Amino acid sequence: MRQITVMHEPERRRRWIDEERLRILAEAAAPGACVADVARRHDISTARIYTWRHKLRQQIAGPQFAEAVVDADNVDVPISEPSPAVVVELGNKMRMTVFPCAAAALVEATLKALR
Template sequence: MGQITVFSGPERRRRWSDEQRLQILTEAFAPGACASDVARRHEISTGLLYTWRKKLAAQTAPSADDLSVTGFAEAIVVADPDAPRSGSGPALVVDLGRGRRMTIFPGASAVLVAAALRVLR
């Protein structure tokens, strides 16, 4: 007859529910939070935090089918002689990931920039 060895102690691989993962991610990436402190408190590696964040972003990202839909938006150009020229001065380039980039010129209104970033996010 063979011999059986039973190992007891803490389970090496823990299971996290989606709610627990989301709660930990929210805590770790809140403004002013330190991801390594949160990871240490929950006894997980910081690499696992970033893996969870990457998987969550992939789940919530629009699919290729959503991006292939084309449409038209009405554009209205209003000439304002007092407005600064958009070509003058430096521009801010925002890299949004997945090959998307937005250039913001000094003459752009804050409301327009906020709306465009909200749509492109």
């Protein structure tokens, strides 16, 4: 009968508190900082920093609102219409007007639908 000796090391997985993560992310985002150097200093992989950065962006990228203020003195000022960037004539009865603020994916999908 053979004897097997199982040797195990302490668990390598570390638990990071939010303050540590934010401090490391701030260090990596500093002007002139190299993510690889920051990762080496803290003995973590660069992928870990990029994953934290991605998750942080997802958390703060929710809907954002700005306060609207109406100036009662300028209520009668006419609003100028934005001028179109492109007007596409599609036969006699179809016309598509594309404004500069239109998303490219939306314009592409609309043109494909009208085809």
